[in-house]
Amino acid sequence: xxxxxxxxxxxxxxxxxxxxxxxxxxxxxxxxxxxxxxxxxxxxxxxxxxxxxxxxxxxxxxxxxxxxxxxxxxxxxxxxxxxxxxxxxxxxxxxxxxxxxx
Numbered sequence: 001x002x003x004x005x006x007x008x009x010x011x012x013x014x015x016x017x018x019x020x021x022x023x024x025x026x027x028x029x030x031x032x033x034x035x036x037x038x039x040x041x042x043x044x045x046x047x048x049x050x051x052x053x054x055x056x057x058x059x060x061x062x063x064x065x066x067x068x069x070x071x072x073x074x075x076x077x078x079x080x081x082x083x084x085x086x087x088x089x090x091x092x093x094x095x096x097x098x099x100x101x102x
Contacts, residue, residue, distance in 0.1 A: 001049060003027050005062045006076040022055040023062045025073070 005025050010017045027049045034045050056062040059075065066073040090096070 001027055001029060001071065003066055003071050003073040004076060005059065005066065005073055007059075007078045009079065010081070022057060023059050025054045025056065025062045025066060026050075027052055 003025050005023060007023050008020055010020050029047060029050055032045055032047055032050065034043050036043055054062075054065070056065065063073070063075065065071075
């Protein structure tokens with residue numbers, strides 16, 4: 001069983017970054033057997049380890065936990081967003097790089 005350690009990105013549906021501070025360790029399994037329930041049509045799975053999601057304060061804590069428990073893991077790099085610093089008054093600046101048009 002392999003785990004992946006990553007820092008989640010901001011949800012596209014919100015402007016806040018509340019759940020992006022912690023590092024997450026979750027199990028990944030490629031060959032899982034899924035079956036459809038004939039009566040209700042729900043999909044079930046034979047291994048529930050994919051539902052385990054553990055949060056850590058730092059990347060080092062997550063790696064240390066995985067090593068201590070003997071879990072194979074991979075660390076996915078974080079993608080920090082670029083912050084574009086803009087001000088409304090720059091639209092009316094006399095030294096504007098692009099001419100202001102109506």
